[in-house]
Amino acid sequence: MxxxxxxxxxxxxxxxxxxxxxxxxxxxxxxxxxxxxxxxxxxxxxxxxxxxxxxxxxxxxxxxxxxxxxxxxxxxxxxxxxxxxxxxxxxxxxxxxxxxxxxxxxxxxxxxxxxxxLPEAERAGRERPRPAQPREPHPAGRDGGGGDFMDLIRREGNGRRPA
The missing domain is CATH 1.10.287 (Helix Hairpins)
Structure with a gap:
């Protein structure tokens, strides 16, 4: 061979x-x-x-x-x-x-x-829970007032709460 x-x-x-x-x-x-x-x-x-x-x-x-x-x-x-x-x-x-x-x-x-x-309700043919949707960003992050995690911590430490 x-x-x-x-x-x-x-x-x-x-x-x-x-x-x-x-x-x-x-x-x-x-x-x-x-x-x-x-x-x-x-x-x-x-x-x-x-x-x-x-x-x-x-x-x-x-x-x-x-x-x-x-x-x-x-x-x-x-x-x-x-x-x-x-x-x-x-x-x-x-x-x-x-x-x-x-x-x-x-x-x-x-x-x-x-x-x-599976729970008894699901086996009976009732509506199954929908898969988890991805979370939307925090509203403060969308309008520019949020920033990153450390910025949020600093604001809370100063007494300001994010809107």
Whole structure:
């Protein structure tokens, strides 16, 4: 794979994991086919052409010792290819489906708590309170007589009240 360098955070979306596991499965299937082809050829060779210096039992024994590891390799590679489906499903479930369900449950629970906290009048369908409007500036501040907070304090300290 020439191009972008691999990093684990590339598997952060289900479609990325799906593509990666499909690519891994394809590579493993290629190796399964390769080992199966070698195994088939080795078994055919030993069955049809046993070395003349070996007796029938020794030829069978050596054939078994050579071909059995190929069979085991093939089984392990096939099992690894099957495990890619489990990897993909677990990733999707554990990192996306379960957290989404938990979040939806938490939101529903929070909405239920808010609904239970509403006054009886609001639940009956009466008018809900309007959202708070921003306050208008103090009248003294609009006509130039107010000023800032410290000016108001000074005026009150001098006995003058703002109008």
């Amino acid at each position: 020439a191009g972008a360098e691999w990093s684990g955070d590339m598997l952060d979306r289900p479609e990325m994991v799906e593509a990666w596991s499909a690519q891994l499965r394809s590579a493993l299937t290629g190796y399964v086919d390769y080992v199966a082809r070698i195994r088939r050829d080795a078994e055919a060779m030993w069955a049809e052409n046993p070395p003349p210096e070996y007796g029938s039992f020794e030829a069978w024994w050596r054939h078994h010792k050579v071909s059995a590891p190929f069979a085991q390799l093939q089984e392990h590679l096939e099992e690894a290819a099957k495990l890619t489906f489990r990897l993909e499903a677990r990733y999707r479930r554990n990192y996306h489906e379960i957290p989404d369900k938990r979040q939806a449950t938490a939101q529903a629970k929070q909405l239920a708590q808010h609904a239970a906290a």
